[in-house]
Amino acid sequence: MKPPVTTVAFIGNPNVGKSALFNAITGAGQVIGNWCGKTTEACTVRTRYNAREFDFTDLPGIYGFGHSSTEELAVDKYLHAKTPDLIVAVVDALNLERNLYLVLEILERYEKAIIVLNKTDAATAHGIEINLTKLAEILGVPVISTVATSHNSAACLWQTITSSQTLWTPYRVNYPPDIEQAIERALPEQYSHPGMARWQKIKAVEKADEEKQTAIISARYAAANFITACCHHHHATESLTDKIDYWALHRWAGIPIMIAVFALLFFFTFTVSRPLSNLIGETFVYFGSAVHNIFSALKLPYMLTSLVADGLLNGIGAALGFLPQIAIFFLIYNIIQDSGYIVRVAILTDRLMSLIGLNGKIFIPLIAGYSCNVNGILASRILTSRYDRMVAMLASSYAPCSARLGVMVFMASAFFPSNEATLVMLCLLAISLGMMAVIAFLTRFFIAPEDSAVFMTEIPVYHLPHWRNLLAATLDRTLHFLKRIRNIIVYSSIIMWLLSSFPVGSFEQTYIARIGQIIEPLGSLLGLNWQLIVALIAGIPAKESALTTLGVIYNAAGSDGGLGQVLTSHITPLAAFTFLIVYMTYIPCLATVITIYQETKNWSVAICSVYGSIFLSILLGILSYNLGQLFL
Amino acid sequence: MSKEFTLDLAQDRAALKITKLTNNGKTRLKLLQMGITPGTKIEVLRHAPLADSLVICVRGSKLALRRNEAKEISVVEAE
Numbered sequence: 001m002k003p004p005v006t007t008v009a010f011i012g013n014p015n016v017g018k019s020a021l022f023n024a025i026t027g028a029g030q031v032i033g034n035w036c037g038k039t040t041e042a043c044t045v046r047t048r049y050n051a052r053e054f055d056f057t058d059l060p061g062i063y064g065f066g067h068s069s070t071e072e073l074a075v076d077k078y079l080h081a082k083t084p085d086l087i088v089a090v091v092d093a094l095n096l097e098r099n100l101y102l103v104l105e106i107l108e109r110y111e112k113a114i115i116v117l118n119k120t121d122a123a124t125a126h127g128i129e130i131n132l133t134k135l136a137e138i139l140g141v142p143v144i145s146t147v148a149t150s151h152n153s154a155a156c157l158w159q160t161i162t163s164s165q166t167l168w169t170p171y172r173v174n175y176p177p178d179i180e181q182a183i184e185r186a187l188p189e190q191y192s193h194p195g196m197a198r199w200q201k202i203k204a205v206e207k208a209d210e211e212k213q214t215a216i217i218s219a220r221y222a223a224a225n226f227i228t229a230c231c232h233h234h235h236a237t238e239s240l241t242d243k244i245d246y247w248a249l250h251r252w253a254g255i256p257i258m259i260a261v262f263a264l265l266f267f268f269t270f271t272v273s274r275p276l277s278n279l280i281g282e283t284f285v286y287f288g289s290a291v292h293n294i295f296s297a298l299k300l301p302y303m304l305t306s307l308v309a310d311g312l313l314n315g316i317g318a319a320l321g322f323l324p325q326i327a328i329f330f331l332i333y334n335i336i337q338d339s340g341y342i343v344r345v346a347i348l349t350d351r352l353m354s355l356i357g358l359n360g361k362i363f364i365p366l367i368a369g370y371s372c373n374v375n376g377i378l379a380s381r382i383l384t385s386r387y388d389r390m391v392a393m394l395a396s397s398y399a400p401c402s403a404r405l406g407v408m409v410f411m412a413s414a415f416f417p418s419n420e421a422t423l424v425m426l427c428l429l430a431i432s433l434g435m436m437a438v439i440a441f442l443t444r445f446f447i448a449p450e451d452s453a454v455f456m457t458e459i460p461v462y463h464l465p466h467w468r469n470l471l472a473a474t475l476d477r478t479l480h481f482l483k484r485i486r487n488i489i490v491y492s493s494i495i496m497w498l499l500s501s502f503p504v505g506s507f508e509q510t511y512i513a514r515i516g517q518i519i520e521p522l523g524s525l526l527g528l529n530w531q532l533i534v535a536l537i538a539g540i541p542a543k544e545s546a547l548t549t550l551g552v553i554y555n556a557a558g559s560d561g562g563l564g565q566v567l568t569s570h571i572t573p574l575a576a577f578t579f580l581i582v583y584m585t586y587i588p589c590l591a592t593v594i595t596i597y598q599e600t601k602n603w604s605v606a607i608c609s610v611y612g613s614i615f616l617s618i619l620l621g622i623l624s625y626n627l628g629q630l631f632l
Numbered sequence: 633m634s635k636e637f638t639l640d641l642a643q644d645r646a647a648l649k650i651t652k653l654t655n656n657g658k659t660r661l662k663l664l665q666m667g668i669t670p671g672t673k674i675e676v677l678r679h680a681p682l683a684d685s686l687v688i689c690v691r692g693s694k695l696a697l698r699r700n701e702a703k704e705i706s707v708v709e710a711e
Contacts (some may be wrong), residue, residue, distance in 0.1 A: 063662070063665040064661075064665035066665065069658075069662070098691050101667065212672065214660075214664060217665065218664075249681070251679065254681040343696075347685055347687075348681055375677045455697070455698045455701065456695060457695075458695055
């Protein structure tokens with residue numbers, strides 16, 4: 001007979017390195033299946049080790065069992081559905097006392113728990129010594145120490161999990177007499193099912209009375225404090241973290257330093273990625289002309305050649321052009337995140353974000369959106385509350401990404417003298433910020449913001465990110481992006497090619513031009529002619545196509561003044577300004593929309609973001625055009 | 633026994649003892665779970681820029697709190 005599958009659940013505070021350890025141990029066995037949903041929910045991996053099967057589940061990080069956050073609810077839901085055979089409680093050696101609180105709550109519920117003391121290397125560096133034997137003796141369960149990134153840790157944990165000689169005598173917290181009485185009484189009076197376990201009674205008392213809840217939690221912390229005092233020794237020194245934070249969270253220097261860090265992030269992203277993007281673009285243009293030459297030499301029909309070269313290769317080239325931006329951005333971003341600076345950014349920007357009813361944690365995905373909207377949406381994963389995540393995903397697509405900024409800067413400098421052009425750009429950026437605030441406000445009608453009022457954040461010590469983790473995380477994001485968009489890019493480039501190549505003849509007769517002409521009456525409310533509308537449509541798959549399309553329509557190559565001069569002779573500055581506003585805010589590019597879907601697994605959110613932004617952009621366009629006419 | 637005041641009024645580097653929490657519901661539970669229980673000694677490390685949040689050290693861990701969260705925590709000077 002086949003032995004039953006052993007279920008093992010990983011529980012721990014946020015940021016204790018739980019997921020890294022989880023990956024190390026599941027990777028050390030033979031993975032035979034995984035059921036991983038979104039990062040904020042439970043992730044289960046089935047592994048075979050020494051002919052036994054294990055289901056490992058990584059649960060979201062929590063500070064205690066309760067209902068005070070989304071993560072706690074998710075953990076509660078999982079544990080309620082089935083009792084794991086074994087708990088692996090991951091503990092941060094740098095914050096032993098606070099982590100022990102959760103351990104004591106786990107031991108109150110489950111007999112079989114293994115305590116994994118993680119980050120012991122960092123703890124030693126901070127002058128913290130923990131006596132493992134003593135800790136195991138008091139807690140009455142196995143305690144092992146690990147460094148999450150090392151291979152030995154996984155082997156050691158496997159050995160402890162599969163060991164059959166463990167004696168389980170978990171530590172029990174003693175509550176004050178009045179609380180013990182309340183716990184005893186909890187059964188007959190408040191609940192009428194006789195099989196209720198002690199921990200369920202304790203929870204019942206906690207829920208019913210806030211004073212008693214305080215006493216219960218205080219008693220657990222008193223025990224945690226006692227245990228810590230027994231086996232923990234700290235040689236107090238001013239740590240490097242304190243020294244860095246003196247400046248990073250400095251009253252005056254903190255914000256300028258943060259701005260400098262982000263300026264560097266964007267500077268590197270753009271300076272390194274732009275040549276690479278251009279190289280990819282040029283390679284595909286070269287491929288395109290090669291296809292033209294080869295196909296015509298083979299006497300293949302022109303339409304086929306054009307489909308492959310102008311449709312497919314063109315579209316794929318544009319999509320691959322995103323890759324350097326995503327890869328380089330995330331490489332640097334991961335350094336900021338893994339080092340722990342990201343928490344400081346949340347603290348520094350909290351005041352600013354609370355002005356629009358959000359908290360500092362959301363600042364990071366929003367700022368990431370300025371490099372590429374896809375980055376903003378992927379970075380929203382760090383947010384745990386549903387409302388925050390939704391706002392971050394929807395709002396970050398209003399950040400003019402580098403592709404859009406390129407077009408905007410080109411148009412602004414073509415239509416306005418340099419002083420005014422700067423003003424126009426600043427005005428557009430202000431509008432994009434305003435739109436984010438509007439999105440934050442509107443989202444509130446659909447999802448109740450849970451505890452955006454509670455900001456309290458743990459401040460981790462700084463540490464040097466491991467290059468292997470950095471590369472793995474960056475590669476993961478980049479490959480994911482590629483995998484997600486490959487089909488859609490092929491379809492959309494074929495569709496755009498069909499629309500702009502048929503019926504054969506002059507551009508005014510093509511389907512895309514006709515669509516533009518049909519929408520022109522609506523466009524006239526905004527001062528947009530059909531040519532500008534067609535440019536907007538062409539920008540849907542990839543925003544930078546808008547400019548090249550305008551070039552095709554106005555036949556810029558055939559005139560001598562270049563695109564800028566051609567455009568100014570056909571379009572008024574006011575119409576150009578309105579076009580820029582609409583261009584900046586209307587429908588996120590296709591890759592962004594797909595990413596929104598992939599991250600939410602919900603088409604209605606993606607579709608809402610499309611319709612919502614079209615509607616808002618038309619509204620803004622009408623406003624800008626009509627106000628402009630009044631004042632200019 | 634020194635005078636009780638709320639944590640948002642504390643100075644940098646002040647050593648304090650928590651006397652009570654005046655908020656309720658989820659915020660209260662979260663504060664308690666993070667180790668901010670009555671009787672605990674804490675130290676105010678610094679006020680962050682724009683003075684909206686303050687960084688405290690509690691039970692060997694560092695936490696950042698908003699001013700309005702700190703308003704609901706009563707403290708006295710620790711002896």
